[in-house]
Amino acid sequence: MREPRYSILSDINDGIDRAKQGKLALYWQRNIEHEYRCKKVTPAEQQAYTDLQDILAAVPQWSDEEELRSGMEGIGGRVWFCYFWEEHDSMVQLTEDCSGKFTVAYVLDSDVTPEVRKAAALHAQQQLAECMQEWDVPLMKSAIPEKDKYEYLDEAASHLMQVLTDPESITG
Numbered sequence: 001m002r003e004p005r006y007s008i009l010s011d012i013n014d015g016i017d018r019a020k021q022g023k024l025a026l027y028w029q030r031n032i033e034h035e036y037r038c039k040k041v042t043p044a045e046q047q048a049y050t051d052l053q054d055i056l057a058a059v060p061q062w063s064d065e066e067e068l069r070s071g072m073e074g075i076g077g078r079v080w081f082c083y084f085w086e087e088h089d090s091m092v093q094l095t096e097d098c099s100g101k102f103t104v105a106y107v108l109d110s111d112v113t114p115e116v117r118k119a120a121a122l123h124a125q126q127q128l129a130e131c132m133q134e135w136d137v138p139l140m141k142s143a144i145p146e147k148d149k150y151e152y153l154d155e156a157a158s159h160l161m162q163v164l165t166d167p168e169s170i171t172g
Contacts, residue, residue: 012048019055025067101149102156108170121167
């Protein structure tokens, strides 16, 4: 039996709808572009992709940070720290959900050189250190294990800081 062929048409059409509103953040633009370039596209997918590019050229779009903040506010949460690189597909973020639990997320682009990954991690550490000072949150010295959710801001921020110390261990 033949497997159904994956079509990115629905992803592109969703992107078109969001782009018309100015709400297609760079992360999603890159994701669609990557999927488009990695497969043999149909004429319908090609036309939709061209339409999407025309809209993106005409309508200013949300930044990744604006999209994250809107999404978190929509579920009653808060963004404490986030940074998205425009030069490559890397990001770090620390958020709080509506129940007061903290989550950290991080991706450093594996397609860039180790030097670029290290520079990105160092930059994020410096930005996070400044935020931790503003929050009056001390850096915990002991190793903080990776968890899905953290009870306290200092624990989540410390884990993120410790992860950024070894950027080559971050996959993505």
